[in-house]
Amino acid sequence: MRNIQGIPRLALSAIAGAAVLGMAVTATTETVSAQETLVVGAIQPQAGDCGQWGIPITRGVQIWADQLNAEGGLLAGDGKRYMIELKAYDNVCYIPGEELKAGRRAILDDGIKFMLQTFTPGSRQAIAQMTTDNHVLTTSYGAGYLSGDHPYLLGGITGSPAAYMLIASRALTANPDVKRAAIITADTSFGLAAKAYFEAGIAAHPDQAEIVYNESYSPDATKDMLGLLTPLMASEPDMICQLGFVPAQLAIMIETVEQLGFKGVYCAEGFTMPQILKRVTAEALAGRMYSGYAFEASEPTFSEKGHQLYKTYVEEWGADQWTPYVPIGYAAFGTIEAGIRLSPSIDSEVVMKTLLGTESVDHPIFGPSKWGGEEIYGANNHLLTPLPIYNLGADGNLVLDHVVDHAAWWAANMDVALPILDAGGQVYR
Amino acid sequence: MISRSANAQANRIFLRACIGTAVVLPLLVALPHALTIYWQSVLVLFTINAVLLIGYRLITTMGGWSFAHISTAGLGAYTTAILTTIETPWSFWATFILGALIAGAFALLISYPVLRTRHYYFFLSTFAAGEALRQCYVQFSGITGGTYGISFIPRPEPILGLDFATSTGFYYIALALAVLVGLALYRFDLSRLGRTIKAVAANEELSESIGINTWALRTLPFVMGSVVAGAGGVLYGNFNGAINPLDFGTVLMFKLVAAAIVGGVTTFFGPLLGLLYLTALEEIFRDWAQWVPLFWGVSVVAVILLSEGGLEMVAIRLGRRARRWWAGRANRPPDGERTGSGR
Numbered sequence: 001m002r003n004i005q006g007i008p009r010l011a012l013s014a015i016a017g018a019a020v021l022g023m024a025v026t027a028t029t030e031t032v033s034a035q036e037t038l039v040v041g042a043i044q045p046q047a048g049d050c051g052q053w054g055i056p057i058t059r060g061v062q063i064w065a066d067q068l069n070a071e072g073g074l075l076a077g078d079g080k081r082y083m084i085e086l087k088a089y090d091n092v093c094y095i096p097g098e099e100l101k102a103g104r105r106a107i108l109d110d111g112i113k114f115m116l117q118t119f120t121p122g123s124r125q126a127i128a129q130m131t132t133d134n135h136v137l138t139t140s141y142g143a144g145y146l147s148g149d150h151p152y153l154l155g156g157i158t159g160s161p162a163a164y165m166l167i168a169s170r171a172l173t174a175n176p177d178v179k180r181a182a183i184i185t186a187d188t189s190f191g192l193a194a195k196a197y198f199e200a201g202i203a204a205h206p207d208q209a210e211i212v213y214n215e216s217y218s219p220d221a222t223k224d225m226l227g228l229l230t231p232l233m234a235s236e237p238d239m240i241c242q243l244g245f246v247p248a249q250l251a252i253m254i255e256t257v258e259q260l261g262f263k264g265v266y267c268a269e270g271f272t273m274p275q276i277l278k279r280v281t282a283e284a285l286a287g288r289m290y291s292g293y294a295f296e297a298s299e300p301t302f303s304e305k306g307h308q309l310y311k312t313y314v315e316e317w318g319a320d321q322w323t324p325y326v327p328i329g330y331a332a333f334g335t336i337e338a339g340i341r342l343s344p345s346i347d348s349e350v351v352m353k354t355l356l357g358t359e360s361v362d363h364p365i366f367g368p369s370k371w372g373g374e375e376i377y378g379a380n381n382h383l384l385t386p387l388p389i390y391n392l393g394a395d396g397n398l399v400l401d402h403v404v405d406h407a408a409w410w411a412a413n414m415d416v417a418l419p420i421l422d423a424g425g426q427v428y429r
Numbered sequence: 430m431i432s433r434s435a436n437a438q439a440n441r442i443f444l445r446a447c448i449g450t451a452v453v454l455p456l457l458v459a460l461p462h463a464l465t466i467y468w469q470s471v472l473v474l475f476t477i478n479a480v481l482l483i484g485y486r487l488i489t490t491m492g493g494w495s496f497a498h499i500s501t502a503g504l505g506a507y508t509t510a511i512l513t514t515i516e517t518p519w520s521f522w523a524t525f526i527l528g529a530l531i532a533g534a535f536a537l538l539i540s541y542p543v544l545r546t547r548h549y550y551f552f553l554s555t556f557a558a559g560e561a562l563r564q565c566y567v568q569f570s571g572i573t574g575g576t577y578g579i580s581f582i583p584r585p586e587p588i589l590g591l592d593f594a595t596s597t598g599f600y601y602i603a604l605a606l607a608v609l610v611g612l613a614l615y616r617f618d619l620s621r622l623g624r625t626i627k628a629v630a631a632n633e634e635l636s637e638s639i640g641i642n643t644w645a646l647r648t649l650p651f652v653m654g655s656v657v658a659g660a661g662g663v664l665y666g667n668f669n670g671a672i673n674p675l676d677f678g679t680v681l682m683f684k685l686v687a688a689a690i691v692g693g694v695t696t697f698f699g700p701l702l703g704l705l706y707l708t709a710l711e712e713i714f715r716d717w718a719q720w721v722p723l724f725w726g727v728s729v730v731a732v733i734l735l736s737e738g739g740l741e742m743v744a745i746r747l748g749r750r751a752r753r754w755w756a757g758r759a760n761r762p763p764d765g766e767r768t769g770s771g772r
Contacts, residue, residue, distance in 0.1 A: 047719035090718030096578055097676035100669050101474075105715060109467035125580035126671040187567060189576045189673065425577060 186244025196424025270324025484657025492630030506666030532659020693739025
C-alpha cells in the first residue's frame with residue numbers, strides 16, 4: 001500500500017517530521033534571559049519511576065525560587081536583588097552517564113553557575129571535574145561524595161546518606177526492645193551508600209541490636225514484592241531499614257510486610273504518607289515509622305518558613321501529591337542562598353570561598369550550622385545541619401519525634417561508625 | 430567471470446565512497462572549530478555512537494538484532510577504565526586495542542549458544558547475555574567498582590604533539606575510528622563475503638543446502654561487530670571519564686536499536702540518519718525530557734507505518750526524484766521551442 005487515504009506515504013513522512021521539528025523550533029524560542037536574573041539548575045529524574053523522586057524535588061526548588069522572587073528577588077551580599085530562574089535537567093534515574101550529559105547541558109551550554117544534583121556518589125563523581133573546571137557551585141541534599149580536589153561540590157545539608165545512620169540510631173534509642181535489624185537497599189550507588197550508613201547507625205548500639213538481614217536487590221526485582229520480602233521476613237526482624245523503593249513501591253512494601261505479620265519499626269529517609277495510608281491504616285502504623293531527610297514541611301512546628309513550602313505545594317499540586325522529597329532540594333538550595341547573601345559578589349568562586357570560609361552558616365531553615373566531613377571526605381565541605389526525625393501520629397500526620405545534632409552524634413560515635421563506612425566504600429579521604 | 434565483474438563493481442563503488450569521504454572529511458575535521466564546547470561534546474558522543482552503530486549494523490546483516498551490543502561495548506570501557514586507573518597505569522592506546530579484542534573474545538564465547546537461536550529468540554538470548562554481563566560489572570565490584578563504577582579515568586596521552594584532553598582533540602580520535610571502521614566495513618559489506626552473509630541471512634536453509642558454512646558466516650559479523658563495539662566502548666568510557674554499569678543498560682541500547690529502525694539498515698548511511706534524527710530530537714526537546722521517549726516511540730511507529738525501510742528509503746526516494754527532476758530539466762527544450770511544440 002503506497003498511500004494512506006490518498007496521501008503519499010513520502011508526503012506523510014515529511015509532514016510528520018516537519019511537525020515534530022516545527023514544535024521544537026517553537027519551543028526553543030521561549031528561552032528567557034534578563035538582567036539581574038540568576039539562572040540556577042537542578043539535575044533530577046524528570047520521567048519514569050525515578051520521577052517520583054525527581055519531579056517533587058524539582059518542584060520544591062521551583063517554590064524556593066518563587067518565594068524569593070515574590071520578595072523581589074534574592075538579596076545578595078553585593079546589595080543587589082536577583083530574580084531566580086530555574087532550569088531542570090534530566091538524569092534519567094541517577095545514571096552517572098546521564099548525569100554527565102545533563103551536567104554538560106547545564107554547565108557548558110546554559111552557563112549555569114549554581115546547581116543542585118543528587119547525593120548519589122557515582123553521579124557526583126561523574127561531574128566533579130566539570131564543576132571544578134567551570135567553577136559551578138553544586139549543592140546536594142547530603143554529601144555522598146566530596147573532595148578537597150573538588151571544592152565546588154557541597155554537601156548542602158546533613159541529608160543523605162548521613163541521615164540513614166542517624167535515623168537508624170534514633171529508632172534504636174527510642175525503642176530499646178528492638179534487637180533484630182534488617183537492612184534492604186537497592187543495588188545502586190545510592191542504595192549501597194545507604195546500606196553502609198544504616199550499618200554504621202546500628203553499630204553505634206552494639207549492646208542492643210544485631211543485623212539479621214542485610215541484602216541488596218535489583219530495582220527490577222521490585223515487581224515481585226512478595227518474593228523480595230519473604231527472605232527478609234524469615235529473618236524475623238523487629239526493625240526494617242530500607243532505601244531504594246520509589247514512593248509507590250514503598251507503600252506496597254509496607255503493605256506486604258504488614259500482611260506477613262511485621263509489627264516492628266521502619267526506618268527510611270521518608271514516607272509518602274498519602275500513598276501508604278491508602279494501603280495500611282494510620283492506627284496500625286502509628287509510632288512505628290522513623291524518617292528524616294531534610295525537614296518534613298507538612299509538620300508545622302520545626303520551621304514556619306518550611307511549613308509555608310507545604311502550603312504552597314498543596315495549593316498548587318494537592319495534598320495527595322505531597323511527598324517528603326519536596327523539601328530536600330529546597331533545603332539544599334538554602335545553603336547556596338545563605339552563601340549568596342553573605343558573599344560580596346555572586347561570582348560562584350567568591351560565593352564558594354565565602355561559604356566554606358564561614359565557620360557557621362546561617363541556613364534559612366536550620367539556622368546556624370557548621371561544616372564537617374573531614375574524616376569521611378578529607379574536606380570540610382559538608383554542612384552538618386540538625387536532622388529532624390519524624391514519626392507517624394495516630395491521626396495519620398507525621399509528628400516531630402526528635403532533632404538530632406549531627407555534629408554531636410558524629411563526635412560521639414565516629415570511632416565505631418567510621419570503620420564501617422570505610423568497609424562499605426564510603427570513605428573518600 | 431560474474432564474480433570478477435561483481436568485484437570490479439564493488440571496487441568502483443568503494444572508490445566512489447572513498448572519494449566522497451575525502452571530500453567530506455575536511456568539513457568534518459573543521460566542524461568542531463565552528464561549535465561551542467557543549468556542541469563539541471555532543472559531536473564527540475554522536476561520533477562514538479556512530480561507531481557503535483556501524484558495528485551494530487554489521488551484526489544485523491547476518492539476520493539478527495542483538496541486544497547485547499552496549500553491554501559488550503562496556504567491556505571496552507571497563508578495560509580502559511581499570512587499566513588506566515591502576516597504580517601502574519597502562520597507556521590508553523594499549524587499552525584501546527585490548528578493549529576491542531576482549532569485546533570480540535566475549536562475542537566469540539557467547540556466539541555458540543546465542544547463534545543457535547533465530548529471530549526473537551536471538552533477540553532475547555542476546556538480551557539475557559548482555560544483562561548477565563552487566564551484572565558482572567555490578568557483582569565483581571573489587572575490579573569494576575560495582576554500582577559505584579570507576580571515576581576520574583584519564584584522557585589519552587598525547588601522541589605526535591596532538592593533545593586529546595580537549596573535546597576537539599578527542600573528537601579526532603573518534604572521527605578517525607569512525608572513518609576507518611566505516612570504510613573497512615563498507616568494503617566488507619560490498620565484498621563477496623559480505624554479500625554471502627546477507628544471502629545466508631535471507632535464506633539460511635538454502636545456503637546450507639549448497640554447502641555454505643552458515644555457522645561461520647553468522648559468527649564472523651557478530652564477532653567483528655562486537656570488536657567495533659569494544660573500541661567504541663573504550664572511547665565512550667574515556668571521554669566521559671566515569672563509567673557505571675547503568676551506562677551500559679537498556680537506555681543506550683534502545684537508542685541504538687531505535688536509530689537502526691528509524692534510519693533503516695539496508696544502506697550504510699541509514700542507521701546514521703536515524704542516529705542524527707534521534708540525537709536532534711533529544712537535544713531539541715531537552716527541556717521536555719519526559720516527552721523525549723514519547724517522540725522516540727512515535728518516530729519508530731511512524732517510520733514503520735509511513736516509510737517502510739526507514740529514513741534511508743525516504744532519502745533514496747527523494748534523491749531519485751531530484752535526479753529525475755534534474756534530468757527532466759536538462760532535457761527540456763528551450764522556451765520558444767517548448768511553446769511551439771505545445772501547440
